[in-house]
Amino acid sequence: MTDTKKLIEPRLPRGFEDRLPGEIAAVDQMLATIKRVFERYGFDPLETPLFEYTETLGKFLPDTDRPNEGVFSLQDDDEQWLSLRYDLTAPLARYFAQNYDRLPKPFRSYRQGLVFRNEKPGPGRFRQFMQFDADTVGAAGPEADAEMCMMMADTMDALGLAGKYVVKVNNRKFWDGALDALGVAHDRRLTVLRAVDKLDRVGIDGVTELLGKGRKDESGDFTIGAELDEAAIWVVTELLRANDFDVQMDDINYFSLALAADSRLSINAIFREGVEELRQISRLVVASNYKNDRIRIDYSVVRGLEYYTGPVFEIELTFEVKNEKGQPVVFGSVGGGGRYDGLVSRFRNEPVPATGFSIGVSRLAQALKLTGNLGAETPVGPVVVLVMDRDQTARYQAMVSELRSAGIRTEMYLGPSGMNAQMKYANRRNAPAVVIEGSHEREQDLVTIKDMIAGAEAAKAFTDHAEMKAARPAQFNAPRSGLVEAVKRVLATEGVK
RNA sequence: GCCGCCUUAGCUCAGUUGGUUAGAGCACUAGAUUGUGGAUCUAGGGGUCCCCCGUUCAAGCCGGGGAGGCGGUACCA
Incomplete structure (x- = not known):
């Protein structure tokens, strides 16, 4: 195997995302x-x-x-x-x-x-x-x-x-009717609507530019305008200025609004229909x-x-x-x-x-x-049963089965790594607890349960790593037969469902 | 579509005037420690220096072209 394998770069097509x-x-x-x-x-x-x-x-x-x-x-x-x-x-x-x-x-x-x-x-x-x-x-x-x-x-x-x-x-009829009444050609109406839609982004002045000759933005891109005449631009911007957020919706007098802007609007059937529909929605709401x-x-x-x-x-x-x-x-x-x-x-x-x-x-x-309205933190992981002695995996697997039967998310560590690595694994998995049974425990028919959440909290009190290791905070022994009950107790303390 | 910025390890970045086998920190994998998460030390894995063409004895570095990423803008069902 001297030739190097051509590796594929792991990557996502742009615009696609993994969900964690x-x-x-x-x-x-x-x-x-x-x-x-x-x-x-x-x-x-x-x-x-x-x-x-x-x-x-x-x-x-x-x-x-x-x-x-x-x-x-x-x-x-x-x-x-x-x-x-x-x-x-x-x-x-x-x-x-x-x-x-x-x-x-x-x-x-x-x-x-x-x-x-x-x-x-x-x-x-x-x-x-x-x-x-x-x-x-x-x-x-x-x-x-x-x-x-x-x-x-x-x-x-x-x-x-x-x-x-x-x-x-x-209501689309609001603008369709208004542009109709103002005699705006059909091929310009899309441009006008696009300009109106940009009100919150470019402001009333930006909209005015877009209704007229056009507008150049900061990035240097030029947007072609609708080339409306002065009178039509005035009516459109006047209608936009008439957005009145301080009164109850059904109090707005749409017809006086139309008359104030341009009398042509009030006699346009589509405009009136649009306004009437808005008024009805307002009343219902x-x-x-x-x-x-x-x-x-x-x-x-x-x-x-x-x-x-x-x-x-x-x-x-x-x-x-x-x-x-x-x-x-x-x-x-x-x-x-x-x-x-x-x-x-x-x-x-x-x-x-x-x-x-x-x-x-x-x-x-x-x-x-x-x-912060939506939790972004990693969910709590499973309880991890450590493999202290590789020839005892049947015992560990039995513990895992007991815990799973009791409805507790549990897994046995898979792999040949030492205890240190297994603890790191449990930490990264966000495990709420680990179960430890080495020869010491086995001789006395005990298991050690470590509360990982309380343990992390307790470890903050230590400044010296060796001391912290010696103290072994937040862990206790339980009889092997009381494994499930002991783990449940830890999960309950930490509020893990 | 248009405008701008960017591209060297998983991440953040060094890399001299163009000079041998391209580096650091972090991260990763493990050991030191019958058997304890973050520390320390040690070792290890990881590179098409975005790609192609050109200039040159010699290119990560210079020139040209391209691709990709990011941001803005346009469009937006």
């Missing part, structure tokens, strides 16, 4: 909380596969100006194209259409799972991540939309985020005692561009988080949704109204970890 025990435990807990809230609202679980036919995922994606990007696709052996799902809504639309005849309508379902996007990852953005969605299909009224908003708010409260988030609500510190109207919310047809929602965290370097980070949206009346109509000839929202589980978990 601490993360898994924390996210599982989050998921259970979200499920509880959704089920309380009457939603049922549904699971669809990771792959769908590419045509099923549909024309809402990829973006019209960048086709075939953003999705992981492969060809089946019958040459049909399959894609990994990039959200949980398109698969639901497929499922609903496929099982239309036997589903109750309206159909309420929630889904949780991984979705994939083939695009450049960034901080807090991955190519594989988890979403948690709820949707009501087949209900057209604003009641369904209002319910979504309230459920989002309740979910955030249940996750321990009361007072740290806000659900923002807008306020009647259920959700105040505007939890749910509020915000005209800068736009969401996806080719997807939503009515109300749109967004959950935003309102506190500042710090990254690993201690710098403040804007976390922004951790979820959102809206009404998408057109999605199911790809599969059926009749219109099917639908509304729903999606929580970015991975993103939300990351935000919670940074604020």
